Amino acid sequence: MADEIKKAPAPLKVTIDNITVEVPAGTTILKAARQIGGEVTPPAMCYYSKLEGSGGKCRTCLVEVAAGSTADPRPMPKLVASCRTNVMDGMVVKNITSERVQEARAGVVEFLLLNHPLDCPVCDQAGECHLQDLGYQHGKEGTRYQFERRTFEKEDIGPKIQLHMNRCILCYRCTYVADQLTDCRVHGVLDRGDHANISTHISKAIDSNFSGNMIDVCPVGALTDKTFRFKNRVWFTKPVDAHRDCPECCGKVTLWQRGDEVLRVTARKDEWGEIQSYDGKPGWICNTCRFEKKAAADWVIEGPTVVNRHSVISQGHYQGMQMPKETIQDVMSGLNPRLLMDIHDISEVNKIELSQLPGAATSANYKNESTKSE
Amino acid sequence: MGRKLLLEKAHIENIRSYEVYRKEGGYRSVEKALKTLTPDQVTDEVKKSGLRGRGGAGFPTGMKWSFLTKPEGVPRYLVVNADESEPGTFKDRYLMEFIPHLLIEGMVTSSYALGSNRSYIYIRGEYAWIAHILEQAIEEAHQHGWLGKNILGSGFDCNIYVQRGAGAYICGEETALLESLEGKRGNPRIKPPFPAVKGLWGCPTAVNNVETIAALVPIINEGGEEYAKIGMGKSTGTKLISACGNINKPGVYEIDMTISVEEFIYSDEYCGGIPQGKKLKACIPGGSSVPILPANLLLKTAKGEARMMNYESLADGGFATGSMMGSGGFIVMDDTQCVVKHTYTLARFYRHESCGQCSPCREGTGWMEKILWNLETGKGRSGDIDLLWDIQRKIEGNTICPLGDAAAWPVAAAIRHFRDEFEWHVTHPEEAQKRNYGLAHYADPLSVSVA
Numbered sequence: 001m002a003d004e005i006k007k008a009p010a011p012l013k014v015t016i017d018n019i020t021v022e023v024p025a026g027t028t029i030l031k032a033a034r035q036i037g038g039e040v041t042p043p044a045m046c047y048y049s050k051l052e053g054s055g056g057k058c059r060t061c062l063v064e065v066a067a068g069s070t071a072d073p074r075p076m077p078k079l080v081a082s083c084r085t086n087v088m089d090g091m092v093v094k095n096i097t098s099e100r101v102q103e104a105r106a107g108v109v110e111f112l113l114l115n116h117p118l119d120c121p122v123c124d125q126a127g128e129c130h131l132q133d134l135g136y137q138h139g140k141e142g143t144r145y146q147f148e149r150r151t152f153e154k155e156d157i158g159p160k161i162q163l164h165m166n167r168c169i170l171c172y173r174c175t176y177v178a179d180q181l182t183d184c185r186v187h188g189v190l191d192r193g194d195h196a197n198i199s200t201h202i203s204k205a206i207d208s209n210f211s212g213n214m215i216d217v218c219p220v221g222a223l224t225d226k227t228f229r230f231k232n233r234v235w236f237t238k239p240v241d242a243h244r245d246c247p248e249c250c251g252k253v254t255l256w257q258r259g260d261e262v263l264r265v266t267a268r269k270d271e272w273g274e275i276q277s278y279d280g281k282p283g284w285i286c287n288t289c290r291f292e293k294k295a296a297a298d299w300v301i302e303g304p305t306v307v308n309r310h311s312v313i314s315q316g317h318y319q320g321m322q323m324p325k326e327t328i329q330d331v332m333s334g335l336n337p338r339l340l341m342d343i344h345d346i347s348e349v350n351k352i353e354l355s356q357l358p359g360a361a362t363s364a365n366y367k368n369e370s371t372k373s374e
Numbered sequence: 375m376g377r378k379l380l381l382e383k384a385h386i387e388n389i390r391s392y393e394v395y396r397k398e399g400g401y402r403s404v405e406k407a408l409k410t411l412t413p414d415q416v417t418d419e420v421k422k423s424g425l426r427g428r429g430g431a432g433f434p435t436g437m438k439w440s441f442l443t444k445p446e447g448v449p450r451y452l453v454v455n456a457d458e459s460e461p462g463t464f465k466d467r468y469l470m471e472f473i474p475h476l477l478i479e480g481m482v483t484s485s486y487a488l489g490s491n492r493s494y495i496y497i498r499g500e501y502a503w504i505a506h507i508l509e510q511a512i513e514e515a516h517q518h519g520w521l522g523k524n525i526l527g528s529g530f531d532c533n534i535y536v537q538r539g540a541g542a543y544i545c546g547e548e549t550a551l552l553e554s555l556e557g558k559r560g561n562p563r564i565k566p567p568f569p570a571v572k573g574l575w576g577c578p579t580a581v582n583n584v585e586t587i588a589a590l591v592p593i594i595n596e597g598g599e600e601y602a603k604i605g606m607g608k609s610t611g612t613k614l615i616s617a618c619g620n621i622n623k624p625g626v627y628e629i630d631m632t633i634s635v636e637e638f639i640y641s642d643e644y645c646g647g648i649p650q651g652k653k654l655k656a657c658i659p660g661g662s663s664v665p666i667l668p669a670n671l672l673l674k675t676a677k678g679e680a681r682m683m684n685y686e687s688l689a690d691g692g693f694a695t696g697s698m699m700g701s702g703g704f705i706v707m708d709d710t711q712c713v714v715k716h717t718y719t720l721a722r723f724y725r726h727e728s729c730g731q732c733s734p735c736r737e738g739t740g741w742m743e744k745i746l747w748n749l750e751t752g753k754g755r756s757g758d759i760d761l762l763w764d765i766q767r768k769i770e771g772n773t774i775c776p777l778g779d780a781a782a783w784p785v786a787a788a789i790r791h792f793r794d795e796f797e798w799h800v801t802h803p804e805e806a807q808k809r810n811y812g813l814a815h816y817a818d819p820l821s822v823s824v825a
Contacts, residue, residue, distance in 0.1 A: 056564035057732050059772055078771045084564045107768030111737035144761055147744045170730060189559065189730070192542070194740040196730030 014087040016040050016063075017097045029082035029093055030061055034272060041272075042095050043105075043134050045112070045219050046171035047083035050275055050282040054176050055083035058169065059108045060134060064101050067092040079104055102138075109139045115149045115194070116220075117166045125221030127234040127312045130273060131169060152197055157187070158205035160226050160291045161215060165197050168222035174198060174214035181284060182208030198222070209248060212290040216267050216275060227291055228256075228264040232360055235312045237263055242299035249286040250278055254305050255296070259358035262294045271308070376630035377604060379592040379612050380585070384472040390507065392514035395475040401520055403594035407483045408528040411594075416487035420590065422598030424610035429455055429546075429583030430661065430701040431776075432685050441570040442488060443578045451579040452490040453555065454481060454587050456497040456504075457539050457546040461662040461723060462703030465614035466584035468626040470497075470504045474511040478534065480590040482520055485532045488580050493532060495584075496551050498539045508536050543727035547775045548581040550729065561731045562775035583701075585614055605631040609684035613702055619657075620708035622646035631684035635659070636673045638683050639706060652708040655813055656792075659688050660700020662720050663780030665787030666713070667697050668816035693787065709813035714799050714806075717788040718746035724781035735778040738769040742785055749796060752803030759796050763789055792816075 011022040014032050017040045023032045031049070033041045042063055047055030055061075061083050065076040070090030079101060082093070095101055113135060120126040152165035170189070175198065178187035187206055190199045200206060215223045237256040244251045256264040267285045268276045276283050293299065307314045329336045357365060388394045395401075407416050421436030442450060454477070458466040470477055477495070485493045497505050512534050515521045523531045537555055539545045545554045549563035552574050573579025589611055593601045602610045609631040618624045621639065623646040629638065639654065640647045648654055654669040675681050676695040681688065685699045707716065725739040742765055748754050766782035766789075773779070789796060795811045 056774060059732050059734055062772060081564065081774075104768065104772050108733055108772070111733045111768070114737045114741060145741065147741075169733065170736065172731075191730070192544070193725060193728040193730045194736050196736065 012089040014091045016093045051176040056081045064094040064098040123221040124224045130219035173217040177214040181210040209286045212287045239305035241302040250283045378628045381628045403591045413487045419598035423593045423601040428585035451574045452493040453581045454495045459543040462705040463661045463701045465616040480587040495536045499541045544729045615702045617704040619706035634680045655709045656707045658705040661703030664698040664700040668791045712810045713792040720784045732774045734769045735773045754800040
């Protein structure tokens with residue numbers, strides 16, 4: 001008995017931004033921070049807990065280790081990648097409380113956005129893009145980069161997946177999917193340095209029923225679902241949880257609906273934007289579920305997906321909100337100077353409850369709207 | 375004249391062949407080590423010698439070897455890093471080309487000390503002809519019983535294999551080298567775990583520079599303590615310096631680390647001064663990655679002492695007023711050289727050689743190159759110099775491997791010491807196209823004497 005108690009590894013105490021948690025040995029700083037949750041958690045663009053060997057590349061999760069451990073309380077001289085550094089007992093980590101970290105992270109965000117096309121208005125990932133969130137959180141307005149951005153040709157990876165290399169931040173997640181989920185790996189990184197690019201050798205389709213998962217792991221809009229491309233903005237769709245008996249995968253998915261139409265099928269994501277696990281197994285879904293089953297009748301619908309209230313995706317859930325009243329005319333004694341050009345006013349976009357339309361908005365909707373108001 | 379340990383016999387006719395090498399006393403160290411010493415005693419001799427890694431970082435070799443974990447039933451590997459790609463460094467090439475058996479001899483002894491039955495030489499692909507020389511030397515060593523099974527009846531087996539790289543600077547980084555050796559894309563691994571714990575094929579591995587391993591031969595022959603008597607302070611033994619640039623006698627020199635930088639540049643025994651009576655402007659003392667120094671800081675430290683050619687003295691003053699011994703690539707620039715152009719050339723190299731794995735290095739190196747190109751071609755803007763400083767600061771220390779640091783340091787040092795030259799390029803864009811900035815005050819207030 002006594003031996004057994006001795007064998008059980010003692011939990012390690014780690015302090016992150018003055019919050020102490022106990023974690024089992026072998027836990028990374030990032031996982032410990034995720035246990036705390038909230039702002040303390042460093043952002044991670046390349047690390048994916050379900051993919052072996054991922055992480056350490058993007059450098060957004062850099063943290064400062066102010067004390068290595070109780071046994072050796074010296075600070076680590078360099079910032080460390082929290083996703084690949086294991087905690088030690090008595091380690092003191094600084095994330096949001098460290099100016100060094102904040103500065104380095106802003107630097108990394110600037111580097112990541114340096115050659116990113118910032119084509120969010122036409123990018124299918126907009127609204128659920130990790131780089132977008134990261135940019136809003138840590139980036140600066142404007143760029144100091146005065147040169148042409150690098151560009152690549154678009155490439156098809158099989159008939160259902162499109163690779164848009166311009167947007168890629170080389171997180172390597174999709175290469176790990178190709179490596180660990182599919183049997184014959186023909187997908188990897190070609191070239192090096194700032195001309196490194198994800199490719200299939202050479203423009204060869206990935207012939208595997210699980211290849212679609214690389215769309216889900218892509219943190220940006222580099223890999224997109226061709227059955228969903230330009231169909232709709234993600235914040236106009238309603239995500240619902242659904243399942244079916246699938247002989248190949250877990251069959252647990254999120255359906256992205258507009259009206260009765262299923263526009264897209266993805267695996268379910270957890271709060272860190274990663275695929276959910278069921279009984280300790282990651283819930284990867286097969287291409288049949290993802291690309292073929294596009295009718296609500298194919299699925300047993302469980303109910304609406306819980307979406308973070310701050311996410312733009314939950315926009316569609318708050319209908320009939322009152323716009324704040326313009327007060328400029330009142331305070332300027334009836335004068336109405338054109339101070340700002342209000343894009344919503346001109347486009348009249350906001351006059352229509354887009355989320356209540358059964359399908360995509362067309363010019364007909366706007367015509368009706370403007371004739372109605374006149 | 376300083377003592378020579380490595381290149382002493384390099385110019386004997388046919389020293390490349392086994393017979394001549396053996397006649398000149400070759401493979402004595404293997405006999406001594408395998409017959410009279412245990413592996414741990416060999417490591418102790420290396421520790422006593424105070425030998426520091428000759429590849430660039432200068433980490434004590436004996437200590438590095440003692441970190442090697444020795445779990446039961448798991449093979450250990452010795453990998454010799456001959457991927458010498460640092461601009462300005464060509465000492466290993468010289469050593470391997472002229473006296474290949476010295477490396478093989480050092481490798482047998484080192485493999486014995488580390489318990490490596492399969493040792494590798496990872497050589498850069500551009501050294502194609504040297505790989506043949508090494509393979510021939512290995513073949514000869516096999517025929518004479520210095521490699522293979524049960525060497526000298528000691529029960530120790532060892533084989534050496536030569537692996538050619540494919541022309542990537544990054545594969546000189548030890549973990550990228552191991553990845554490449556395993557047949558994968560040469561991306562550096564994230565440390566920890568260090569190669570001493572999990573290296574080649576997940577086994578404990580020691581990765582050492584060619585010169586470090588070759589230095590094992592004199593260390594074992596003469597004993598670690600004798601070896602430690604050569605040199606100064608913690609810079610023991612001899613070091614190969616590959617000198618190039620604006621000097622009369624470029625080439626590889628073996629120094630015993632007791633001479634001053636001034637003597638090294640101006641003495642006829644070494645570089646032989648600067649041609650055409652020009653003046654010294656700047657120098658990169660340890661290969662392209664280390665900070666550049668202007669003439670006045672190169673010859674004298676900030677304290678006013680003469681700067682010596684050894685690890686401590688070259689690093690004296692930190693990066694503010696010092697540099698590093700690095701890999702021994704000694705690049706001298708005279709007063710007709712343009713520091714901006716030179717920094718651009720280095721930035722271009724690092725952009726081209728970045729592996730593209732981690733974002734600061736992948737994006738930052740390209741950005742720096744473009745800004746430096748603008749500065750050099752007269753399109754620079756006043757904010758560019760501060761921008762460059764900010765970019766290098768955000769790359770340094772935030773990358774997976776030291777290539778990011780190596781790309782950042784030359785830019786940082788050039789701006790630190792030659793800021794007025796950069797500013798002159800911005801303020802006089804047209805003039806900067808026609809002439810160089812010249813020596814200015816970089817050589818003040820030193821009087822240059824010819825030894």
